[in-house]
Amino acid sequence: MSTLQLWGQYLPQFLAGLVVSLQLTGAALVLALALGTLLVLARTGRIRILAAIATGYVEVFRAVPVLVLLFTAYYSLAQLGLRLPGFWAGVVALGAFYGTLYGEDMRSGLQSVDPGQREAAVALGLSNGAVMRRVVLPQAFLAFLPPGTNELSNLIKDTSLVLTIGVTDLMFQANAAAAATFQPMDMFLLAGVVYFAFYILLSRILARWELNVQRRRS
Amino acid sequence: MHVVALYWQAIVDGGGVDLELTAIAVAVSVVVGILAAVGRIYGGKLLGGAITVYVEIIRGLPPILQLFIIYFGLSQFQINLSSFSAGLLWLVLYGVGYAVEIFRAGIEAVSVGQREAADALGLTRVQALRKIILPQAWMVMLPSLMTFLVLQVKNTTLLYLVGIADIMYQARLGTSATEQPAIMYGMAAIAYLIINLTLSRIGSTLERRQALYR
Numbered sequence: 120m121s122t123l124q125l126w127g128q129y130l131p132q133f134l135a136g137l138v139v140s141l142q143l144t145g146a147a148l149v150l151a152l153a154l155g156t157l158l159v160l161a162r163t164g165r166i167r168i169l170a171a172i173a174t175g176y177v178e179v180f181r182a183v184p185v186l187v188l189l190f191t192a193y194y195s196l197a198q199l200g201l202r203l204p205g206f207w208a209g210v211v212a213l214g215a216f217y218g219t220l221y222g223e224d225m226r227s228g229l230q231s232v233d234p235g236q237r238e239a240a241v242a243l244g245l246s247n248g249a250v251m252r253r254v255v256l257p258q259a260f261l262a263f264l265p266p267g268t269n270e271l272s273n274l275i276k277d278t279s280l281v282l283t284i285g286v287t288d289l290m291f292q293a294n295a296a297a298a299a300t301f302q303p304m305d306m307f308l309l310a311g312v313v314y315f316a317f318y319i320l321l322s323r324i325l326a327r328w329e330l331n332v333q334r335r336r337s
Numbered sequence: 338m339h340v341v342a343l344y345w346q347a348i349v350d351g352g353g354v355d356l357e358l359t360a361i362a363v364a365v366s367v368v369v370g371i372l373a374a375v376g377r378i379y380g381g382k383l384l385g386g387a388i389t390v391y392v393e394i395i396r397g398l399p400p401i402l403q404l405f406i407i408y409f410g411l412s413q414f415q416i417n418l419s420s421f422s423a424g425l426l427w428l429v430l431y432g433v434g435y436a437v438e439i440f441r442a443g444i445e446a447v448s449v450g451q452r453e454a455a456d457a458l459g460l461t462r463v464q465a466l467r468k469i470i471l472p473q474a475w476m477v478m479l480p481s482l483m484t485f486l487v488l489q490v491k492n493t494t495l496l497y498l499v500g501i502a503d504i505m506y507q508a509r510l511g512t513s514a515t516e517q518p519a520i521m522y523g524m525a526a527i528a529y530l531i532i533n534l535t536l537s538r539i540g541s542t543l544e545r546r547q548a549l550y551r
């Protein structure tokens with residue numbers, strides 16, 4: 120069979136895999152953003168012990184490879200009595216790692232806001248909540264966007280790791296098709312085209328969104 | 338606990354393999370990366386464009402897929418690489434894609450005035466790069482280079498998939514023999530933690546020392 124015919128035959132399977140990859144990305148992103156927010160709150164808050172725990176967490180989870188986290192979430196937790204399905208093990212591992220990155224991005228976003236802005240808002244008589252909501256956060260968000268979107272495209276690529284624990288994502292489908300057809304290059308190239316098309320599409324959309332946000336704010 | 342005593346040597350051996358591969362790959366990709374960054378900045382539209390496309394492809398495809406294309410994909414054309422050479426080749430190709438961007442950013446961070454001054458003094462382009470631009474770019478790049486080193490150590494975890502006996506490979510072997518994943522992957526995590534935290538400590542020490550010369 121010619122390569123194109125093969126591609127046509129396997130494309131539906133690949134797209135089904137892409138859907139799983141995207142669900143994984145979405146769930147992991149939600150977890151990572153929530154965790155990142157908690158980490159920032161803990162690190163900038165007044166409770167020393169929480170700040171120390173958050174700092175330790177960031178140091179450790181940034182230094183351990185995602186694959187080790189994934190196997191820990193899937194195999195080690197099962198041994199300890201918490202049996203997660205592959206998909207959720209992937210969400211936990213990716214969320215736990217990307218939470219540290221998002222936490223750092225948010226922190227540097229907050230730090231990029233000039234202290235004068237906060238002081239001016241206070242001097243104008245805004246309440247603490249209003250200072251945060253109307254002055255600090257909108258500016259911090261602008262600074263957070265570029266590294267944040269960059270992290271998102273890395274997250275999508277890292278979802279491919281769940282192949283190793285048998286979650287049927289795009290990479291898994293490509294690998295299965297490669298084994299079934301004995302034409303690994305053809306199948307992996309098709310997967311590459313799907314990933315790459317998605318990567319380009321997403322980065323264009325995000326770049327446009329960033330530009331829009333910036334324009335509206337300035 | 339005797340599982341730890343039994344397997345720590347295997348994990349350490351695996352760490353040796355990881356570090357060896359990382360060191361070779363990073364050394365090669367730094368050299369090629371500098372050349373490619375210079376090519377991207379000064380090389381005109383065609384060369385610069387080709388390098389940009391290469392960087393986009395490396396950044397756009399998942400690492401696992403790149404590794405599988407090299408190891409399994411090429412076998413379709415009767416190009417059968419050994420595990421070690423496929424793993425190393427991937428680390429180098431991937432590393433070059435990242436190193437180019439680091440060096441480009443570093444070189445472009447040096448002010449145009451410096452380049453013009455070197456021109457005005459009659460230095461050739463190579464002299465200007467070696468004596469004026471790269472030494473200053475070096476300071477800008479140091480943090481990203483250390484991040485890059487840590488990234489490559491993490492990337493070696495994928496190499497067990499093509500049969501290289503790295504830390505992950507040993508941990509999986511140990512897991513199937515002992516059925517103690519918590520201990521085996523815990524040991525693997527600690528091994529990576531030690532390597533990567535040491536690397537980032539060295540990085541911040543270097544940075545502080547470099548800052549003194551400013």
